[in-house]
Amino acid sequence: MKKGNLWTLLKSTRVERAFYIVSVILIPAAFANTVNFDLLVLSICCILLYSVSGIHNSKRDGDHLLPGYYKKFIVFLVLTALLLSMYNLVIFVTVIVSIFLGVVYNTFSRKILFGDATVLGFTHAAIPIIASSLIVKLDLMVGAKIAAVFYVFIWVLGNARNQKDSKGDKRRKYRTYVTVTKNPRVLTRLFFSLSFLIMILSSLIFKVSTNYLFVLSFAFVVEIIILYLTDLKKDVLAMQLARFTIILFSFALVLDKTTNIKLVLSQIILGILFLIIAFSSVKE
Numbered sequence: 695m696k697k698g699n700l701w702t703l704l705k706s707t708r709v710e711r712a713f714y715i716v717s718v719i720l721i722p723a724a725f726a727n728t729v730n731f732d733l734l735v736l737s738i739c740c741i742l743l744y745s746v747s748g749i750h751n752s753k754r755d756g757d758h759l760l761p762g763y764y765k766k767f768i769v770f771l772v773l774t775a776l777l778l779s780m781y782n783l784v785i786f787v788t789v790i791v792s793i794f795l796g797v798v799y800n801t802f803s804r805k806i807l808f809g810d811a812t813v814l815g816f817t818h819a820a821i822p823i824i825a826s827s828l829i830v831k832l833d834l835m836v837g838a839k840i841a842a843v844f845y846v847f848i849w850v851l852g853n854a855r856n857q858k859d860s861k862g863d864k865r866r867k868y869r870t871y872v873t874v875t876k877n878p879r880v881l882t883r884l885f886f887s888l889s890f891l892i893m894i895l896s897s898l899i900f901k902v903s904t905n906y907l908f909v910l911s912f913a914f915v916v917e918i919i920i921l922y923l924t925d926l927k928k929d930v931l932a933m934q935l936a937r938f939t940i941i942l943f944s945f946a947l948v949l950d951k952t953t954n955i956k957l958v959l960s961q962i963i964l965g966i967l968f969l970i971i972a973f974s975s976v977k978e
Contacts (some may be wrong), residue, residue: 696843698759703767706760707745709972713820713964714937715740717944718844722827722837722962724952732829735778736785740822742775743792745904755862781865788825792817804868812853818852819844840947843899847892847943851936854885858929886936890917893943902950909946913939941965961962 697708716737723729746768752758772793779789795817805810807851827837856863856870857878864873893913897906916935923932945961952958954973 698761698764700761702758703761703764705975706749706758706764708748708752709741709745710968711748711937712741712744714940714944715744715822716963717941717961718819719822719826720957721840721844721944721947721951722823722832723830723953724948724950724957725836725840726830726832726954727954728830729954729956730830732782732785733826735781736822736825736829737791738790739775739779739785740792741798742771742778743789744915746771746775747796747800754800755859755866782829784825784828788821789816791821795821800904804863804866804870807869807871807874810856810868810870811849814852815845815849819848839899843892843896844943847940848958850885850889850892851940854882854889854936855933857924859881879924879927882929883921884922886917886920886932889936889939890914893939893946896943896947897930900947900950902947904948906946909942909949913942913946916942937972938965938968941968 719733719737719740720729723733749764749768749771753760753764757954769923775789776786776805779786795813799810799817803813823841823844824837827831827834827840854872856868856872860870860878863870870879873883890913893910896902897910900906916939920932920935920939923935925927941961941964945958945965948957948961
């Protein structure tokens, strides 16, 4: 039987999707107006763990033909993340909890209605944001507020993403709103619209300036395109743009709350890299 190669294995990590997790990690740093090496370690650990999840899901869903040594590569990524996390107790706890929730996601949550998005809200937003807040010593009430907003934001988009593989989810017996309702596309549009509404409400929650509103106006254009693509049933493209809005949302807050050029440039680089990698691999 033909096996994949290293390049196929690397593509299966879907590493670009980890960039929006890194982007939310930078938000507490922007509120604290500081950045340190520990944030870099946290970001690398999150990328490594997301890559593990990406490979596992790719193998299970048959998206890529992986080489025979892919399991060894997964073990290598997990051990590397654990080793790096020992640099900081907060990062170590974050990695352990994320691994546990990753197992929950891949074994139980997708069989429960809204279960997948519920877990993703923690692994992709709440936990990294709380960890980042502790690392930069941000007031925990502020960190909790950021975590709560992005938890809901990711939960909404985590549900909307199920539209793109409805046939596969039915075959695998996953329970999502797409597999249990007769007209799921209406709900998909609602979820996408709610995600933008959260961005609007956040302008009040976080008391932003014109910097945030400037990015929000661009996000509005992206939102219109997402809804248009959803109507055309271009669901993969729509979801890639939806993931990009997570980086846009993060960038808007970072731009608004910090004068640290490193944080601002990091967000811009994350956005550019995401667009290049994500859309170069899109097959619609």
